[in-house]
Amino acid sequence: MFRYWFLTIYVVVSFFKSMRHLYDHELNDPRISYTKRMHLIHEHAKRFARGCIDQSGSVMTIRQQKKLPDGPVIYITQELNPVTTTLLIGHLEKPFAFMAKRGLFRYPILKQWLKKMAVIHQNQSDDALLEEAKERISSGQSVLLSETYRQMAEAIAEDCDCPLETSGTDRLLTGKIVKRLRPVDVDIHIKAPVMMSEFAQKRA
Template sequence: MIRTILWFIYFWLYLLAIEPTLLRINRLSKIGQISERDRLTARIAMNWARSLIKFAGVKVTITGEEKIPSGTVLFVSNHQGNFDIPLLLGYINKPKAFIAKVELLKIPLIRTWMTHMQCVFMDRSDIRQSLKVINQAANHLKDGYSMVIFPEGTRSKGETLGEFKPGSLKLGLKAGVPIVPITIRGSYKIMEQNGFIIKPAHVEIIISDPIPTSGLTKEQATELPEKVFQRIEQSLAS
């Protein structure tokens, strides 16, 4: 319990400490220095996320990072727990934004940082809004911002892989960027396995070979979600 309390104190103190940097990022955005804004945002966000993981006592092993293409990609990952976003943000060395749940907009400072990262926020109870967000995310991909999506739609809170939501990978096809499957193993042990108590754990992040989305036949496009699902499932079981 003490570790959990200290972690949340650290979480908010760190955010307050980087508030001057956030003001600078806001200014860069207003004056149109977008590349500098993006560079600074990615660096600060990565450092913050990695520090949160280390403060929680988590050991991270990442394999396959050399498989990530140099250009824009869509990362597709399973979703075991609340720590998945900081894990991917901190330990995959490529600027990225997330398709996140709309509830995160309620958290002060977090929503501002995520907005500068080009994250989009989905309300899965609203089909029309969800479709709009998918189109928005596809446009971000076309503009050169790599994205992360959790197609299960919610945390599995364990080792099982949930069914992918229909249409969750359409933005990859819309943008024509490679899909990079990511498997997270063990993140549920940090919090979900213990109720709301944070405990040290060993987490593995496994990056699979990228899957191209451009030039696919209609049949190949239809099979794409199952192909991504199988790669993640295989890595989860290995």
Template sequence: MVRTVFAVIYIVLLVLGTLPRLFRMKKLAPTLSPEEKDRLVHKTPDSFGKGMIKASGSTVEVKGLEHVPERAVLVVCNHQSNFDIPVLMGYLNKPIGFISKVEIKKLPIVSTWMELMNCVFMDRSNRRQSLQAIKDGIELLKNGHSLVIFPEGTRSKGKEMGEFKTGSFHLAVKSGVPILPVTVNGTYNILEANDNKIKPAHVTLTISEPIYEEQYKDMDLTELAAYTQHIIASKL
């Protein structure tokens, strides 16, 4: 419990400490290229992700960084824990935005950073808004910004994976970007396995080879989701 309280206080201070840089990032010149803007903006989320892992006392082992393309990608990842997001921000070594639930927009400071990171907020209870969110994500990918999806739709809170939903794979198919399968393992041991009390754990982040358009163009969404899930599951 002491570690949990310390970690929460540390994380709150981390968030508040980003305010000066947040104001500077909001004033970036609109003429900057997507790559340059992402590079500048994501310095803080990357540092924040590592800070959250440090606060939990956990360690992260990364495998397969050489598989990360320089171009925009759709990162497809399994979802074990709330700590998956800081692990991806801090250790994937690539500027990324997230397809996020719309409720996160209520969080001050955090939601503003997410907008700068080109995150897309999705209200799964509103079909029309969900479709618009997918369209927005496709445009971001076409414009050179990478996005992360968790196709299970919710945290598994353990090692077992839920079935991948097919809808979010429209993001790759409609934009033509590579799919980057990423496997996270052990994050649930930081929080969810301990009655939501933070404890140190060892996390492995495994990046598999990208699936390029030439490989998936003849697959339907069900086949593509199952193929991607198989790759991710094989690294657990």
């Protein structure tokens, strides 16, 4: 229960502090490239996400088979939910766009951050999702998709398709009405990236 309230206080305080960062001149300077701006925004989000994990008392372990190539990649995770997304924002190397339900855009401060992070509205047609994801990749930003969208990932991947697996995230929140936080060991497994040229040869 104490961890739950500590996390709640941390989230509230962090959101108020984020208002100053939202209008930081570095994040809005038109002279900064899209890729550089995404890195700056991602650093703010990463500190927030890691703070949430620290408040839970959990231990993160990252296992990466091979160094990722330069440029944007497509991350694929088995299941995409708020807990998993928070974990990955805090611990993945490359800034990435992801899908979020339209309801999350109702909250003023959160809405501004989601827009700055180039988050994709999930409640739209597959064709629209495909076009938005392609736009992020072509702009130099990585994309995070769930296994449900693997076919879409294979269609838009220009540089590499990087499968990603997580475990232990379902044990971060327990309880029924009021969630109780308890520390757990969480593993993030990043498989070796698959270059699309090699992928095409295997399918031929």
